[in-house]
Amino acid sequence: MSVTLQKRLWRAMAEGDEYGAVDVLSGALADGLDEESLLLDVIAPVQERVGAEWAADRITVAQEHAATAINERAVAALAHRGRDAVRRPAHRGRVTVACIDGEWHAFPARLVAETLRLRGWQVDYLGAQTPTPHLIAHLHRTNPDAVLLSSSIPTHLPAAHGAITACQAVGVPVMAGGLAFGPKGRYARALGADEWAADARSAADALAAGLARPRPAALRQAVDDLPHLADQEYTMVAQTRARLVRGTLADLEDRFPAMRSYTGEQRERTAEDVAHIVQFLATALYVDDAELFTSFLTWTAGILEARNVPARSVIAALDILAGRLHDFPRALALIRDGTAVLADRPARPVPGSETSA
Ligand code: B12
Numbered sequence: 361m362s363v364t365l366q367k368r369l370w371r372a373m374a375e376g377d378e379y380g381a382v383d384v385l386s387g388a389l390a391d392g393l394d395e396e397s398l399l400l401d402v403i404a405p406v407q408e409r410v411g412a413e414w415a416a417d418r419i420t421v422a423q424e425h426a427a428t429a430i431n432e433r434a435v436a437a438l439a440h441r442g443r444d445a446v447r448r449p450a451h452r453g454r455v456t457v458a459c460i461d462g463e464w465h466a467f468p469a470r471l472v473a474e475t476l477r478l479r480g481w482q483v484d485y486l487g488a489q490t491p492t493p494h495l496i497a498h499l500h501r502t503n504p505d506a507v508l509l510s511s512s513i514p515t516h517l518p519a520a521h522g523a524i525t526a527c528q529a530v531g532v533p534v535m536a537g538g539l540a541f542g543p544k545g546r547y548a549r550a551l552g553a554d555e556w557a558a559d560a561r562s563a564a565d566a567l568a569a570g571l572a573r574p575r576p577a578a579l580r581q582a583v584d585d586l587p588h589l590a591d592q593e594y595t596m597v598a599q600t601r602a603r604l605v606r607g608t609l610a611d612l613e614d615r616f617p618a619m620r621s622y623t624g625e626q627r628e629r630t631a632e633d634v635a636h637i638v639q640f641l642a643t644a645l646y647v648d649d650a651e652l653f654t655s656f657l658t659w660t661a662g663i664l665e666a667r668n669v670p671a672r673s674v675i676a677a678l679d680i681l682a683g684r685l686h687d688f689p690r691a692l693a694l695i696r697d698g699t700a701v702l703a704d705r706p707a708r709p710v711p712g713s714e715t716s717a
Contacts (some may be wrong), residue, residue, distance in 0.1 A: 362401040369434075370405045371429040374419075375453040375472075381434045386441070395438060397480050400560055407431050407467060412508065417666040418517075432467060439474055450482035453505040456501075458486035458491055458495055458519045465512035468538050472508060473561035476567065492523045492677050499532050506571045507532045508563065511540035514547070514656070515639045518582075518598075521551040525580045526551070533571035535578050537563060547647050552585045586648065593688045601642065604684060611680040616673075627658075633660065634677055641681070644694050653694045654701040661702055675702050 365388050372380035388398055390559075410427045413419040419427075457473040460467055466488035473485040484502060486495065499507060507527050513519050517540060524534045535555040536548035541564030554571055557563035581591045597604070609631055612620045622630065637660070644653035661671035678699050685691040 362397070362405075365398075365402045366409075368407050369402060370409060373406065374423075376426055376675065378430045378433055381430050382437045385434055385438055388583055389438075396475055396561075398438065398606050399435065399474055403431060403559075404471055408642055409534065415663055415666065422668075426466060432470070435467075435470060437472060439629045441479070450477075450480055452480040452482075452568070454482040454484070454502060455496060456486060456495070456502065456504045456507045458490040458507065458509060459511055460491050460511040460516045460523055461491050463511045463513065463516050463540075464488050465510070465538070468512060469508075469510035472510065472560045472563055475564055476486075477507075479564045479568070481564075481567070492519070492526050495523060496526050496530060498627065499527060499530055504532060506535055506567060508535045508537065509553075510538040511536075512538045514540045514542070515636075515643050516540055517547055517643055518594075519549065520547075521582055521585070524551050524553050525582075525585075528554070528574040529577055529579045531573055531574055531576040535563060535571065537565065542649075547649070549651075550572055550647055550649075551603065552580070570625060586646070588648045588690070589646070591690065593690050594626055594642055595640045595690065596690060597638070597645060597685070601635075603619050604638050604681065605631065607684060608634050608638070608677055608680045611683075612673075612677060615676060615680070627686075630673075633674070636660070637674070637677055637681070641686075641691060641694060644651075645690055648690070650697045653698050657698045657702055658705070661705055663680045671705060675699055680701075 365384060365644065368384045369381055372378075372384055372552070375397065382710075384715070385398055385402070386401065389395065410419070410424055410431075414421065414424040433499050447648060455476060457469050457476070459469050468483065469487070473483045477483050484498065484504070486498065495507070509520060509523055520536065520540070524536065527534045533554040535543065535557060536553040536610075537559075538552070539557060541553075543550040545553075545558070548556035554574065555566050557566050589595070600616050612630070612634075619627075619630070636656075640653055640656040644656075657674060665672055682692055682695045685695070
């Protein structure tokens with residue numbers, strides 16, 4: 361049933377038909393499907409498909425935005441439809457669901473928030489990019505049983521670390537989740553989160569089992585959880601990021617004179633790609649994990665190849681970065697691993713046709 365519904369919802373979204381999308385969902389409810397299954401087995405996979413189609417260059421950014429907006433409104437329509445149930449006094453307790461500062465992917469957090477509401481929690485859903493000081497002020501005001509922090513892009517992990525320690529310092533346990541926290545949530549653990557869950561259902565189950573409150577304490581420093589930060593490599597790369605990106609672009613232009621005739625848009629794309637490479641390199645230094653960097657490079661190569669841009673341009677950028685970071689042994693090792701992964705890369709099918717990310 362879910363697969364048929366996914367196909368029907370996808371078709372309505374692809375046609376930009378908001379009312380059609382809501383009709384598919386209302387029809388499924390009328391046929392007896394429960395709201396949680398609708399959210400997590402129909403809407404969520406369709407939203408992931410939006411990402412796969414964009415990655416494979418089969419839909420444009422505008423189509424991706426339009427489809428996401430329709431899905432968001434469909435979730436809101438569902439939530440309002442069940443308003444009477446939601447207004448029943450929540451019997452479980454109160455939680456806050458928020459995205460890390462800088463994180464735009466609010467939809468995954470929204471799915472988690474709606475699932476918890478259905479399971480009887482009073483949920484304060486704060487949406488995208490919540491600045492940590494405002495999050496903490498909210499916790500002081502509401503004293504929830506837990507805060508659930510969502511992030512989809514790994515470059516927000518340093519900000520996530522600050523948010524996690526700040527919430528714990530005021531005595532609120534933190535559950536982390538979302539793609540940013542890596543396979544099996546390994547970065548959530550490295551950053552000291554009290555709990556991690558792979559999806560909304562497991563999040564609800566873990567909350568029902570109860571999270572112990574941390575003792576309010578002085579803020580931990582980042583280096584207390586991640587001793588390798590003492591070498592200052594992350595700090596140096598993060599602080600000189602803008603200069604590194606500018607320098608790498610200039611060197612790339614020297615190496616590939618054809619770049620001088622790039623259109624404004626091509627230049628902008630290249631600058632964005634180099635900026636992302638430097639950001640992911642810095643984040644990999646932060647969590648001291650080569651896979652964070654190599655999986656990002658594999659993803660980037662896939663995105664470029666789907667748009668007929670050869671991945672070797674990334675290898676050239678890495679080579680230039682290595683020259684500029686010759687005094688940073690951990691950064692050099694990451695760049696070496698990244699280059700090896702790209703050099704070994706076989707010809708692949710377009711990205712996203714096999715996975716959602
Ligand atoms: C929609 C979308 C956007 C929208 C977001 C709109 C919104 N309101 O959310 C917009 C257009 C803003 C966007 C922007 C970007 N995006 Co985007 N986006 C997506 C997309 C297509 C869907 C996200 C989604 O809703 N997924 C559906 C849910 C169900 O999936 P989920 O994240 O796995 O959530 C479940 C679990 O992880 C878990 N969970 C989630 N949060 C939490 C929290 C807690 C506490 C717990 C316990 C569990 C939990 O429960 C959820 C439900 O079960 C994904 C593709 C994808 N596969 O997800 C890309 C994706 C995440 N985006 C991506 C990228 C690259 C970007 C941009 C950098 C693009 C750009 N060049 O600008 C920007 C970054 C913006 C930023 N600063 O944050 C990449 C990330 C790849 C990577 N290497 O990290 C993805 C994977 C696309 C792809 N296929 O490559 N994006």
